Amino acid sequence: xxxxxxxxxxxxxxxxxxxxxxxxxxxxxxxxxxxxxxxxxxxxxxxxxxxxxxxxxxxxxxxxxxxxxxxxxxxxxxxxxxxxxxxxxxxxxxxxxxxxxxxxxxxxxxxxxxxxxx
Amino acid sequence: xxxxxxxxxxxxxxxxxxxxxxxxxxxxxxxxxxxxxxxxxxxxxxxxxxxxxxxxxxxxxxxxxxxxxxxxxxxxxxxxxxxxxxxxxxxxxxxxxxxxxxxxxxxxxxxxxxxxxxxxxxxxxxxxxxxxxxxxxxxxxxxxxxxxxxxxxxxxxxxxxxxxxxxxxxxxxxxxxxxxxxxxxxxxxxxxxxxxxxxxxxxxxxxxxxxxxxxxxxxxxxxxxxxxxxxxxxxxxxxxxxxxxxxxxxxxxxxxxxxxxxxxxxxxxxxxxxxxxxxxxxxxxxxxxxxxxxxxxxxxxxxxxxxxxxxxxxxxxxxxxxxxxxxxxxxxxxxxxxxxxxxxxxxxxxxxxxxxxxxxxxxxxxxxxxxxxxxxxxxxxxxxxxxxxxxxxx
Numbered sequence: 353x354x355x356x357x358x359x360x361x362x363x364x365x366x367x368x369x370x371x372x373x374x375x376x377x378x379x380x381x382x383x384x385x386x387x388x389x390x391x392x393x394x395x396x397x398x399x400x401x402x403x404x405x406x407x408x409x410x411x412x413x414x415x416x417x418x419x420x421x422x423x424x425x426x427x428x429x430x431x432x433x434x435x436x437x438x439x440x441x442x443x444x445x446x447x448x449x450x451x452x453x454x455x456x457x458x459x460x461x462x463x464x465x466x467x468x469x470x
Numbered sequence: 471x472x473x474x475x476x477x478x479x480x481x482x483x484x485x486x487x488x489x490x491x492x493x494x495x496x497x498x499x500x501x502x503x504x505x506x507x508x509x510x511x512x513x514x515x516x517x518x519x520x521x522x523x524x525x526x527x528x529x530x531x532x533x534x535x536x537x538x539x540x541x542x543x544x545x546x547x548x549x550x551x552x553x554x555x556x557x558x559x560x561x562x563x564x565x566x567x568x569x570x571x572x573x574x575x576x577x578x579x580x581x582x583x584x585x586x587x588x589x590x591x592x593x594x595x596x597x598x599x600x601x602x603x604x605x606x607x608x609x610x611x612x613x614x615x616x617x618x619x620x621x622x623x624x625x626x627x628x629x630x631x632x633x634x635x636x637x638x639x640x641x642x643x644x645x646x647x648x649x650x651x652x653x654x655x656x657x658x659x660x661x662x663x664x665x666x667x668x669x670x671x672x673x674x675x676x677x678x679x680x681x682x683x684x685x686x687x688x689x690x691x692x693x694x695x696x697x698x699x700x701x702x703x704x705x706x707x708x709x710x711x712x713x714x715x716x717x718x719x720x721x722x723x724x725x726x727x728x729x730x731x732x733x734x735x736x737x738x739x740x741x742x743x744x745x746x747x748x749x750x751x752x753x754x755x756x757x758x759x760x761x762x763x764x765x766x767x768x769x770x771x772x773x774x775x776x777x778x779x780x781x782x783x784x785x786x787x788x789x790x791x792x793x794x795x796x797x798x799x800x801x802x803x804x805x806x807x808x809x810x811x812x813x814x815x816x817x818x819x820x821x822x823x824x825x826x827x828x829x830x831x832x833x834x835x836x837x838x839x840x841x842x843x844x845x846x847x848x849x850x851x852x853x854x855x856x857x858x859x860x861x862x863x864x
Binding site for chain 1: 635691705780781782784786789792821825854857859860861863
């Protein structure tokens with residue numbers, strides 16, 4: 353498969369990797385079929401996402417979706433973050449083959465789970 | 471494109487040797503005749519094909535009229551298994567194979583299963599090797615074929631083919647007349663010294679592009695006396711076993727590659743082994759939480775299969791590729807369905823290890839300097855992916 357330059361950049365240089373020690377919300381979701389896993393920790397203050405970190409295990413699209421997602425939601429209000437869809441994430445990555453869309457679905461699911469966790 | 475490129479995927483295919491390419495280029499221009507034509511042009515092409523056939527036969531200790539050229543290993547496996555089973559169908563419909571065969575063997579067996587043949591798939595154990603006593607126990611009066619690979623393509627483990635060959639011959643001598651033994655030797659040819667009489671096989675599959683020749687040409691060794699139904703029909707080529715105008719340039723390339731493989735066998739094997747051993751030694755020293763897959767001794771000298779805990783193979787593969795290093799992984803993820811390597815799974819390891827397996831396969835053109843570069847890139851990539859992995863959380 354050929355991946356976009358942006359995809360490769362995020363794979364080689366993941367943004368916001370790790371965990372927040374002062375997180376106000378944490379979500380950890382696993383795709384039950386393939387075992388891919390994404391973990392998000394958020395620091396939310398006054399309904400704004402002030403900091404975000406992620407950890408991921410799985411195929412490259414899962415790793416990249418986590419990284420791109422953290423850039424998309426950093427600094428956003430929780431209401432803005434809730435509006436984010438799988439399509440928005442796929443667009444931000446520059447598209448993925450349909451058989452890899454599950455990676456974006458896992459990322460959005462984990463985000464929504466974290467936003468519920470607060 | 472990365473500044474530096476290192477090819478460590480020689481089990482997938484090998485770079486074409488310039489000497490092989492030169493021989494092939496000459497054949498394209500000079501031996502354009504149809505090898506079946508009676509005139510001089512045809513006879514010249516026929517002579518080139520015959521010379522190549524002698525070289526390929528010599529590589530495995532066969533006679534030249536026992537070599538059937540095909541389009542590659544997959545076609546040779548199809549011809550061997552389906553051709554033999556169709557020819558022996560009135561004597562029995564049972565096949566014995568292993569659980570770690572290449573898809574071109576496993577797939578043909580599965581297709582025959584749908585058409586009424588029974589297939590016994592023998593386990594391999596933690597070391598990735600079939601047990602001869604399991605083969606003996608699986609034999610039935612209606613067994614017509616045992617097809618077990620010489621060396622595995624993912625982990626390189628060498629199967630006890632000579633013992634299996636002896637068992638099959640012994641049973642045949644005792645009255646089991648329609649029992650035959652095929653081995654897929656695609657990964658072994660040129661990497662191990664092979665002799666079809668010592669192995670005791672009735673058919674043996676080869677592919678030229680694993681031997682520094684181009685793709686599109688392979689061969690099946692068929693011992694004299696073995697009856698096969700041709701799968702390509704409509705011509706008399708290859709003694710009625712494979713109809714179609716001969717791929718003369720491909721065959722010439724295969725012949726040249728076989729000759730070089732024989733002449734340079736010892737040097738190539740020592741070179742590959744030295745690089746592989748150096749690589750493994752440094753990787754073990756520098757990267758914790760890894761598992762080497764497959765038997766440590768009974769394996770091909772040019773191949774190393776390693777599982778890296780906490781990370782997934784494809785992510786590591788692409789990270790290495792971004793730095794110009796080419797390797798392969800047996801696991802694949804598609805449509806949200808995980809398909810960990812069936813070979814690694816057959817070793818009885820957990821999903822995480824099966825997903826994190828990477829094959830490094832070395833070749834005659836690799837250098838020590840390249841190995842040092844690969845180790846540096848690998849250490850960094852594994853650290854980066856592990857820093858990202860939630861599996862490292864306690």
